[in-house]
Amino acid sequence: MDLTNHFEKLITLTSTQLPSDVEDKLRKQMAMEEEGTPAKASLKTIIQNIEMARKETLPICQDTGALIFYINYPSEKYRESDFREAILKATRIVTGKSLLRPNAVDGISGKNSGDNTGAGSPWFNFYQWDRDYVEVKLLLKGGGSENCGIQYKLPDDTMGAGRNLQGVKKCVIDAVFRAQGEGCAPGIIGVCIGGNRDSGNKIAKEMLFRKLDDINPEPKLAEAETDLYNKLNSLNIGPMGLGGKTTVLGVKIGALHRLPACYFVSISYMCWACRRHTMIIKGEEITYD
Amino acid sequence: MIKIQLPVSEEEVRKLKIGDEVYLTGKMVTGRDSAHTYLLEKFQEDLAPILENTVIYHCGPVVKKEGDLWSFVAAGPTTSIRDEPYEADVIKNYHLRGVIGKGGMGEKTLKACKDYGAVYFHAVGGVAVVLAKSVKQVLGVYKLEEFGVPEAFWHIDVVDFPVIVTMDSHSNSIHKDVLSFSKSRKEELFKL
Numbered sequence A: 001m002d003l004t005n006h007f008e009k010l011i012t013l014t015s016t017q018l019p020s021d022v023e024d025k026l027r028k029q030m031a032m033e034e035e036g037t038p039a040k041a042s043l044k045t046i047i048q049n050i051e052m053a054r055k056e057t058l059p060i061c062q063d064t065g066a067l068i069f070y071i072n073y074p075s076e077k078y079r080e081s082d083f084r085e086a087i088l089k090a091t092r093i094v095t096g097k098s099l100l101r102p103n104a105v106d107g108i109s110g111k112n113s114g115d116n117t118g119a120g121s122p123w124f125n126f127y128q129w130d131r132d133y134v135e136v137k138l139l140l141k142g143g144g145s146e147n148c149g150i151q152y153k154l155p156d157d158t159m160g161a162g163r164n165l166q167g168v169k170k171c172v173i174d175a176v177f178r179a180q181g182e183g184c185a186p187g188i189i190g191v192c193i194g195g196n197r198d199s200g201n202k203i204a205k206e207m208l209f210r211k212l213d214d215i216n217p218e219p220k221l222a223e224a225e226t227d228l229y230n231k232l233n234s235l236n237i238g239p240m241g242l243g244g245k246t247t248v249l250g251v252k253i254g255a256l257h258r259l260p261a262c263y264f265v266s267i268s269y270m271c272w273a274c275r276r277h278t279m280i281i282k283g284e285e286i287t288y289d
Numbered sequence B: 001m002i003k004i005q006l007p008v009s010e011e012e013v014r015k016l017k018i019g020d021e022v023y024l025t026g027k028m029v030t031g032r033d034s035a036h037t038y039l040l041e042k043f044q045e046d047l048a049p050i051l052e053n054t055v056i057y058h059c060g061p062v063v064k065k066e067g068d069l070w071s072f073v074a075a076g077p078t079t080s081i082r083d084e085p086y087e088a089d090v091i092k093n094y095h096l097r098g099v100i101g102k103g104g105m106g107e108k109t110l111k112a113c114k115d116y117g118a119v120y121f122h123a124v125g126g127v128a129v130v131l132a133k134s135v136k137q138v139l140g141v142y143k144l145e146e147f148g149v150p151e152a153f154w155h156i157d158v159v160d161f162p163v164i165v166t167m168d169s170h171s172n173s174i175h176k177d178v179l180s181f182s183k184s185r186k187e188e189l190f191k192l
């Protein structure tokens, strides 16, 4: 089966429609901000924008981001190249329709490829699994928010942060403080404790796929997520960094085993335009979430 | 809500204060990183007239071309601080009356706003569709081939483009205030 038009649909959906959990949360926060403040004005405009983008099938944000795919598939039915080729084709088509901005810049010459394809673009994460269906997850991650990501190494003397949950929390608070409004706050904060330099960053980013209202199955992390959510929102950075009660929409923490000598805390910052959707291919049936 | 027509006089811009909600109408130019370094390589004669007394918008739009006509599909602001090393000189050399972007800018730009009569307008980051609707016409584009769509200079005509003044010409900056509050709050939290 040629998957190109299904990938077109997934990319279009992701660029033009915000997931409902993120939209609901933004509405709740807007209701909480005070009338006449930049916070209220910003959130109002954001919601108006989300509605218009959905209604008219237009990109929610002009930075349509980096295309990051996570593809889990049964190996007896598919090969990686089936997906890779269809996705490249779909990416070019959707860019041609102006639903993605040409966002792939050659690392050496600085030239824009014009169609979002190039070395590492889109970025693929393939896994073979034993289930009988394919799961394709897509994250569109904008540059402003990606620039706010950071990786800490504990202990950190300057913050007085040790190798424990208390130290991890200091890292997260510091990262959100440093970001101010630059990552288009209110943000969603993906965190990974442990792992190595690259696995830590990878899991921090995958945390962004968790629904905002889910609860971490690990009680210690669940507690840390709630505690950080409250602390971060007391920073008064607010939407766009213009002050207010809504600095983050959620904090999601994962953990990996680490080397005894290493203790990394990796943080991925996602802007309010948290564009993520999932497509499931089960036989002939295709569904989107 | 204050309405401002572009190009605008220095006197009028000096009346603006942080926190003012403003609608901008008239002609402005988009420009990002490549644009800023290009403007400072030498005095660019062809661009100077369209920058005079108006604003530069830190934006990398999504555009569409139908026949010979360009239009903006999405046009939200991009992070301004990357242009902090250049903006003060661009304001000075090209007589800009303001900058539109997101995230605010630093001391050097704030001082240029005071010295030369300009302000920083904050647009809501990411609200591409709302902002694109206020771009009524693309008047021209410069350096498209070389810089690509997001980084080119787009000369645009806008109506009621919504922004908030977050840095004024009297050394006030909401960004500075938010930064100093959040800094002391962070230090409190670190002690808990």
Ligand code: SF4
Pocket (backbone or CB within 6 Å): A061, A062, A063, A064, A065, A141, A142, A143, A144, A145, A146, A182, A183, A184, A271, A272, A273, B076, B077, B078, B125, B126, B127
């Ligand atoms: S940080 Fe997010 S909302 Fe802001 S401009 Fe980038 S992609 Fe858009």
